[in-house]
Amino acid sequence: MGPTEINGIPAHPLLVHFVVVLVSLTALVLPACALWPSVMRRFGLAPPVLALVTLAAVPLTTHAGEWLAERVNENALLERHTEMGNGLLPWAVGLFVMATALWWTYRHVGTSPTPDANRSAGTSGMRATPLRIAAVLLSLVVAVGAIVQVYRIGDSGAKATWGSGVLTLPVARTST
Numbered sequence: 001m002g003p004t005e006i007n008g009i010p011a012h013p014l015l016v017h018f019v020v021v022l023v024s025l026t027a028l029v030l031p032a033c034a035l036w037p038s039v040m041r042r043f044g045l046a047p048p049v050l051a052l053v054t055l056a057a058v059p060l061t062t063h064a065g066e067w068l069a070e071r072v073n074e075n076a077l078l079e080r081h082t083e084m085g086n087g088l089l090p091w092a093v094g095l096f097v098m099a100t101a102l103w104w105t106y107r108h109v110g111t112s113p114t115p116d117a118n119r120s121a122g123t124s125g126m127r128a129t130p131l132r133i134a135a136v137l138l139s140l141v142v143a144v145g146a147i148v149q150v151y152r153i154g155d156s157g158a159k160a161t162w163g164s165g166v167l168t169l170p171v172a173r174t175s176t
Contacts, residue, residue: 002060004067012064016157019061022054023088023150026095027143033102034132034139040106051092051099058092061085077160084153091146098142102135 003011029047033040040047062085069082109131 001063004064010064010068010071012061012068015057015061015064016154019054019057019088020150020154022050022057023092023095023146026051026054026099027147030095030098030102030143031136031139033099033106034135037106040102045103047099048096048103051096055092055096058089062089075160077156077163081153081156081160084149084156088146088149088153091142091149094142095146098135098139102139105131105135 003015005011006014026047029039029043029050033043033047065082065085069078072078
């Protein structure tokens with residue numbers, strides 16, 4: 001499904017950093033675009049594209065993590081980390097859906113004419129309607145949920161690796 005090793009190093013620890021940055025960045029951009037239409041106007045198609053890259057990176061990372069989990073000493077902490085890692089995909093889907101919905105809404109609803117007073121105040125685009133309020137609230141929920149889940153997964157991974165104060169070393173491979 002994706003890379004399991006990069007230059008002989010397990011890909012999971014490398015991909016994890018990519019996912020942490022992508023999820024965090026997407027989670028910051030999403031509420032900003034919902035709250036300030038001028039941000040959405042500047043970013044254009046970037047938020048849904050960023051969310052799509054984030055969404056694609058999550059299964060690649062979990063696949064590499066499952067591959068790595070089969071090659072290290074098993075323990076309860078590793079099992080918990082593996083289970084929690086699978087819980088990030090729904091949050092990544094949520095980020096993508098919200099980013100796409102915001103972009104679509106801004107393009108179709110946000111282009112309707114607004115009074116000149118609103119334009120000069122910098123509130124062109126989606127007006128403070130129930131739709132915009134819902135978009136802001138949903139964006140915040142998805143963004144905070146995704147960041148909390150990334151933190152919990154990372155914490156469990158650190159405990160699985162370093163929890164005993166000793167690195168869980170890979171089991172030696174045998175060539176057959």
